[in-house]
Amino acid sequence: MAPLSRTLFFRMALVWMLGATTATADDWTETAQRIRELRAAGSYEEARSVLETSTSGPAAERLAEAEVLDLALSGDLAVRAALAEADSLHTVVESEFSRGRLQAARVPAERRLDLLRGVLPENHPDLARSMVDLATIRMVSGEPEAESEFHEAARRLRARLGESSEALTLLYSTLGGVEQALGDLESSERWLREAVAIESRLPNRSSDEWSYPLTILARVLDQRGELARAERIDREQLRRALASYGEEHEQVARSLNNLGTTLHHLGEYADARDHFARALEIRRKLLGESHPDVATTLNNLAASVEALGDLEEAERLKRETLRIRRATYDEDHRWVAATKTSLGLNLRRQRRLAESESMFREALPALETSLGAAHPEVARGWFNLAMVLADRDRVEEAEEAGRRALRIFRDRYGDSHRHIANTLRWLAAIRTDLGDLAGAESLLVEACETHDRARRRIATEEHGEFFAGSPEPDLAMVLAARSRPLEAFEAAERGNGRLLEAALLTAGHGRISPEVRARREAAAASLGRAEQRWSRTRDRPAEDEDRRTAELDLIAAQAVWADVMSAIGARPLVPPFGARRTQTALVPQTALVGWLDRPFAGARGWTWGWILRAEGEPQWVRLPWDPGDANGATTAARLHEALDVAAAWPMRVTEDEVTRMNRRRLWDDRIGPLLPFLDGIDRLIVVPADELAGVPVECFLDPEGRCVADRWEISYAPSATLLAWLAQQGKGDAVDGLLVADSSLPRATEECRAIRDVIGAELITGEDGSESRLTLRAQSGDLERFRFIHFATHAETASDRPDRSAVVLPPEPPRAFLSAVLDTTPWFDGRLTAAEILREWDLDAELVTLSGCRTGRGRAVSGEGYLGLAQAFLRVGAHAVVMSLWDVDDRASAELMSRFYRRLATPGVGAAEALAAARTELRDLRDPDGSFPFRHPVYWAGFIVLGDPA
Template identity: 30%
Template sequence: MEAGLAHGRRGGRLRSSHYIWCRDACLTLSLLVSLLLPGRSLPAAAAESGPASPLPAADGAASPEQLDAAAVAAFRLGTAAGWRQAITLWQALLQRLGPEADPSRLGLIHTLMGNAHSLLGEKPRAGERYRRALELHRAAGDRPGEAVVLSNLGQLASELGEMEQALELLEQSRSLHRQLQNRAGEATSLNNMAVVLEGMGERRRALALHRRVLAIRQQSADAAGEALSWNNIGAILDDLGDGAAARSAYGRSLELRRQRGDPLGEATVLSNLALLEKRLGRLAEAQALLERALVIQRQAGAPEGLAVSLANLAALHDDLGQPAQARALLEDSLAIRRRIGDRRGEAVLLSNLGLLQLQQGRPRQARSSFERALAIARDTAHPAAEAAALINRASLEETVGEFQAALESLRAAVAILRRIGDPLGEAVVSGNLGAVYESVGEGEQAELQLRRALAAYRELDSPSGIAVSRNNLGSLLNRRGRPEQALVPLRAAEAMHRASGDRDGLARALNNIGAAHVLAGRPEPARRAYRQALAIKRQLGDRRGEAVTLNNLGNLEAVGSTPRRGLEPLDAALALQRGVDDAEGMATTLLNRGRLHRRLGDHQAALSDLAESVRLIDGLRSRLADDDLRASFLASAHEHIDALIDLLMELHRLEPGAGHALRAYAVQEQSRARGLRDGLARQGDRPGREQRQRRRAIERELRALGPPSEVSAARRQALMDADLVLQQELHGLAGAAVPVPGSPVPSLEQARRLIERLRRELLQEGDVLLQYNLGPERSTLWVVDRDGLAVHALPPGPEISEQVQALRRSLLGLPDAALLSRLHALLIGPADLPADTRRLILVPDGALQVLPFAALEDPASGEPLLARFSLAHLPSVQAVLDRPASAPPDAGGDGRLPMLIVADPDLGAGRPHGELRAGPSRRNCSLAWQPLPGTGRELEAIAQVVSEADRVVARGAEATAARLLALDPARFPVLHFATHACVNARRPDFSGIVLAAERSPAGVADPAVDFLYLQEILDLELDSELVVLSACDTALGRQLEGEGPLSLSRAFMLAGARTVLSSLWSVDDRSTAALMAAFYRHWIDAGLPLDAALRQAQLELMRTPRWRAPYHWAAFHLHGRWR
């Protein structure tokens, strides 16, 4: 029912570099030209068609004065051709004057050439000219000229993203102007410093500087400058959400412009007033203001201003739900940018055009626009436009299901934004990262990123960003099943979007509010919200958003009293999604329509829809290069697989002999432990060791910080930020693409071949395999032995899970005998096991993966399952079938195994002994760890059955991570760890094995302990038959649907271990030592198979009075191959 709801959160992200609204900061260059040419009257800007009279050729016929005048005229054309002609003419003038000419005049020419190069996007060449000009002005002692060039260098640095350098250069310029008592120059430098601060997100500091500039200009009776300052003050006040103060400031600027007869300045203020009206939702007023600005700019022949106003009008028509007009206006603006040779402006507009194309459901054209924008931005050294194009391309990539590519684009963007000091852009990226992580099922990461974005927007006083973040957080809370909590930020976002006139944001908020009401069981408020959202989406021409809302409306009807009414909106949604290539949306709509067809009794239509839904989900999964992200994504979409399995089992009940149950088994097995299987397939090909080493250093420092009260917030935040960046790098490491399975619903013949292979390669006489699937409405048990396959229906998964968790709680004290019997009857009883069964091979699902099957009691005999059978656990059948066992190792010819034993690490002197092989808090690995005397006894017991020649031991102070890695664990068929373990379910990569810390030359270990972290375990590249994790909770971890716990046990399997002996809870030190001693005795001395040796050891403990309780003997189980 909820599948379609997740899509309501889409697009609530702030779109970077959308439409460019006019600001007066762009006037800095023309003001500088005026300063550099004292007493000269600059020609008015020529019409776009070109100059009225031909320019002189750059040859010996023209005088220096003619060349100078012609160059200025060419420059003022405002076109790329004019700027290039000006450069040619000024270069000729330099040659005519020669190096012995007045250095101030030469410096002026170099500065003007730098301006032209800058406008052409040739930033490095502009920098060369400015630096040469600076040398000449300083050589001439020309301090006014030096001040101007420093200001130009500052502006250039800001355009290149070097904000701190820009501020430093502008401050030098300001200081020189002040010394020269040049108040106008000082004001210009302060104005430009404010512009840089605004770009850095320091709006309030920028506002303070603009007010200083205003005071200087008012004292100097500089009406033009005062008008400029009022305009810039209004722009920042508008960004800060103070509409009334912004309107007042704009009004004062407009009054001054009109008094001075400055039509182009008037047009600039009108454009900014339009932005204010747009933000306040007064779209008709905004349109009228923009159209007035356009008339002025056309009459004045001002192509650059005209291009800006056309782009702003396009944004307005987009908000008015007129996408065709918006696109036409944007293309007109783009044509002007190209005609005047403004490639930087072209890059920005292409990015905007791509967003419009994406919204209109044209992803291929959008991709082309983004790629062209990216190429131009890089070619013209425009980092802000490059970052914007990357962010917008990531939105496209997420839309079409290319989640890995979206993460990589966002990572590239944030690197640029950090370099140029753009915190607002970083906030945009955090929000978008949160959306992508939500899409792939990484809820913790998503919430972390979204909360970072919200905090950043609040710090930056960005109302639009705050609204977007609240919307996204509400969506995430919906997905995590917390609708009442979700409604708090969603209603706040709705109010903010209404107040600002952001209709797109409003529609997204309404869609998510509808989803929350559905989850809370309130269909009528949900229907009202969805219908409002649908009307807005249709007005905006947002085909993808329309499809999302239609899907949600259809799903709402499908689960109501008149389900057939849901077909029409679901069909319409699917048609739109196919048109815009929205694979994730199609998968959700097909899931909802398949469920509806099943409810209506059309099983074949349901099977077709659900099969295609699973195929699409698997295709999206295969595009992710990171194993963990693939596993998280599949877990988040597991309801698609559950729905297909449940339908096949219903068909089995209707047609028992048709093979539907066999096909359901093949579907379930195909989806099991996909992350583990992907990782095993890529074994030996795990890139990123350098990043993981850096991660280890940061993890160690984070743990060494101690409690928050003992370290500065800034230091902790800096380390957490560095950790987050590295975590994103690790997720982005390139990996081999995983092929998409040929069919989401294996044919009957394919399913039969799988069962035949299972019987042939895994099962011996006396073996029975029990494979479980816990479904939301009903569960299934498949029983496979050497004779065939049987299938049994079980209660719903939530009901079974609740009983499992209750049993686990009881095992820590007196076990609940009734629960032990009830679960045996529920999970084992239906199998009706033959009398000659000796071994059970368990393939559990969900909560059953942490169930101690060995302790379940037969209701008839009262005996635990262990008394009759040996037990082995598999993550999936195919994970074992696809990795054959290696030849048995033989170190000395007598069948004994060479072992690496890491035990009894030195955890610090003078600490009390511990009784549990876990720390005080498994979520905080930085707390004190107690020594474990039982691990030493365990080592001594192993030594009695494994000769000294066949074992290598790292004990005490030598049991360090460095020593372990130096011994090369890949050389040993058997690894044994007897120590503490730290399991972090929220951050699995922070889990690890506790080891001794490296000591300083003085013999001091600081910190007291070290860890072999999960990522380092993955780097071990083992080829081991057995890894024994004689520690607490090593089979536990963050639970992923279909994958199982992200445990230390799983990490060792991914590293290459074929079998892992691990624990299901915090085990007792003494009983664990006894269990391990008995296990090795039965395995090595008696030569029993692994599962039989473990069974005998557990039976020994069970028969010992002090350790009779299952808590002592039932925690450990074998995972993987048992022979």
């Protein structure tokens, strides 16, 4: 999506620069705005007349305006000239700032502050506002030390206007917006909460008035993952805007746009689309077809439409966005370039490669002009061009563009940034495609080292998913091709399941105290600012004072960061167990299998399969590469889509020939070539493959028409290391079972009662199964006594942020809005997210079952499969998780679960064996009319076991 938070911040700062007090439509707001317009025009006599005829407004604000006008009309021509120049410069500052031209705004801002210092008293609000203008420009330009000027301005405003002035509210709101733009979300939230608290104490302030600080706070909470709070604020702001302004007003459009943003981040793309569409309708009516805010809303609408899969409509909306921005800004403006880049990415997804290339080539000169040739966005522009050139099989040109991107990234980031690792990985694929395996290996070794350095430096699970694109699997394939199978396995394992391993093996299930978490966030923000200062000064001469200061600041920030990381147990990732140690966890009849895929230029690529048995070296097999159909959809992708469609179909479905053909081809491509190495094997443990994420291998069909599930017992593991680690832990002493049912779902309580009859578990529904009640039990340690935990509830999966995937529980009692916003205690919204599970839960469970729809889905991540709820439960102590890959049929799910738990209650039977038997029984279940209602794999293959299968 568009950088909404930054757009909102600039609007927030503009409100400050314009001198407005609140976003309400009261008389004083309009009067103050009119006075400032007259002052900017030099019409001080008319401005005084407007002030004298007005009776509204805070006394302190009116007095401050009168003081300026008295000075201007005092007869001192020098004073009037200084004020006139300062007031006219205010308009220049506001205009340049609104266009994102920070340096062009800085010079007049500095001149205006000098002029006002010469004529106004020290504690005059206009002088404080001018200080804030310049501090805002400096901080956004990368000078965090300018924050001290905000605090000096606040001191002056307090001295003049008191503790609860609207100007002070707006100052803290602006500071919060600046901190947000700079990425310091913790500081931003603190200042914005202070602004909201001051605003709530203002005299004559209605609780129904629309609030700028609340708007920015919602965006910050959104970025921090607190979507429940953000959504509550956005909905309240929309209610207030509608109550104050009616249906068709800019504040209503803005509120709709903000709520749409939060809904988009919640994964509710259809609702987000509808809110953006309504905002667009209002803005077009109020602002016309070609206003920049219309372009912003079009761009957001395009993002939600694209997320819903309508690439053609998204393209249309992006082209309309581009038309407006071209009419508004210069052709080399960064927003024009950004829109061209977004359109180029859309066209690439549509496989319209020539048009995509043209759009990227148009964007590059504009990026270089607006940002400079050495800016990271320019590097990303070159990399986008490189990828589409490779798609068009113009390998040499693609490689050159990729190397240009690499040079810029290296100059900017040094040797420990993910963009460098990703670019090296991509260049290695080009070398592999050209047959230069030695060159590819060299590039990949460097890429792996760079990736590890970058990942260690971040070393937080919140950001870890963005570093999951490890180059290790690519190195594994190159090593396999060079006949080094053991090294290849070690490399593949270093790239598999590393987020989960890092949490389990290095950070005590990833949970740290709030105090240490706050220290970590502060240290990360400080390190980021120090790196920015160093990047701006490192090319200066060694004796340059600013360069020396920046280097010392960077060294100090790195030391603080290292101390904090040591405090939370973060250290270099634990080395993978390796083949020999993993084999100790495998019984003779078990094999660990996995696949690796890597596209090259054009329609070429590599697929490799590997097998590890209890004895012997890993075996590697080169497999057929699937280039996909005319739309780029591979066999696995087509089967994935067919199963999703069948799952959503309201009637009972039977299998079609195309689905059977795709199941057969996947056997031929993925299983058949491995058969020589699977003699005597009864159980397969599958490590997720990127291309097969969400496609159960159980349903592949062999040449005789038998399912994989009929030949082997199947389970899944995020990695060989995690599988071996779980096996070494042994089962705990927990014996009880806990069943959580959503009583609003027709069959959920019935399903849980049937399970209770088998295993004698505790069944909770309604308020007893609410998020707050379960959180209290988790905090008390009560949940550690359960061997089995079963959720028969809805679930939500978030493909963009797996930590936001959630188990949906009964709603909590409503809380008063303002107290809920200002209170920093946990917000229980009925959504038990993966992030909350990681923070609050500790288990000793043999099994967690998530029987709702799509509970095994989330974000598809290279080397991880889907990341979401299942991984969260494994992180906090579950040995295995049973989860669903698509929408489940109520009857089929209930039948499967009752059979599964009956098998599981048998001594010595593990989760994988119990699920395999239950699936077979369900598939063979015959209705009284003689039919087999559950023969289609959508009914029996949707549940899988992740983790320890025993």
